[in-house]
Amino acid sequence: MINAIIEVFPVLMKGINITITVFILSTIFSYLFAFIAGLCRVSNNKLVRAGTSVYVEIFRGTSLIVQLFWLYYAIPMLFDVGIDNRLMAGVLAISLNYGAYMSEIVRGSILAVDKGQTEASIALNLSRAQRMRIVIFPQALRMMLPEFGNYLIQILKATSLVSLIGMTDILYHGNILRSTNLSAAPTVYLLLLVFYFIMALPLIFLTRKGEQISKRGVAS
């Protein structure tokens, strides 16, 4: 068993760069899409609201693996262009998907901020933008924290899918190892699972921290 681990470990490590790169990029873009879409959904402009909700419903209504295949295989065919950028397709699929899910949290948190806050800031003669930036958004942000932490773990889990479009992440290397030596399969997949769990641990603690922060010093 120990020998098997020593043999398998360095092979999987070859993919760690890709896994971490995909995770970090997807996280950044997921939050970006989430905030943009979330704010658009509470916009005054009807067209902006409708457009964004179409995006959100499409990406929440279909599954991530389908979106990934669609972006990677179908989009280049649709426009007859030869985009062969796996990293872009992978990151874009994950972040469009989770951006859509998290935008609902952004929207929900903004709407959950007490009406009195809006009324008070109107009374204080703040503009609409100032109201959102100074008063509403900071209060909404702390309500988002626990759920945002949970989605961080979901995004990490989703990074394993990029091996399906041929990115050489840790799962890809594991699958190759398994296909050449089937008896190594238990070691390979157990190591992969432990690996993902170790990466998830800081995120689990971060989520708990987020829950504490969002509870601290709030009246209601």
Next chain:
Amino acid sequence: MDINWKWDMFFEAFPYILQGLGVTVGLTFACFLFALVFGFVWVFLRRIKFKPVNWLVTWIMEFIRSTPPLIQLFFIYYAWPMVPGIGVSLSSFEAAILGLGIHFSTYIGEVYRSGIEGVDKGQWEASTALNFSTRQKWTKIILPQAIPPTIPMLGNYLIIMFKEVPLASTIGVVGILALAETYGTDNFRMLEAYTIVALIFLVLSYPSAILINKLEKKMNRRFDKKAALQDSKGAVV
């Protein structure tokens, strides 16, 4: 930029891909059923008071929940038969039920737990006072009150699982995604094939999500009303 979309391909591929819908939906319900049953196992394991066991169960749940279901599927399908002694070879359909079922049972278990924690403490005390056995307490008093309020949440998980089921195509379950892949590679038309899959998912999951949302609102009103009624009765007495 030319838009390269072929309607004839779309209509040719549609009936072919639709053949896989039964497998996809069947697998979804099979996984869901498995998770519903197995969720109870987690609930009862977590109620064991012995600290080390409790700690272990909590972390096992955390482990299953925070690692990718895709790798769990591969583990059950490829690695499990290789484990000496206890390994069993499973068909891809069985492996998918087990893999996705166990993964989501940890979520379902948490849903149950929230429902059970929502039951008033007085109900426990009253059933003890009425000399109910532990089994009667659970089956007659606690669970009938704990589970109905969680139905909308369980429905949400059904939709979430439906969207995770295409992962099973990676271990050879021939649902709509696998058929689309076959059609796409045979005809060099990935575009229409995958678009059809996306459409099928959207058409099935979007209305279900709306339905669940409505159910949730209805249930909330119902249980709130009940609570309000009880309060008013309490006040009168």
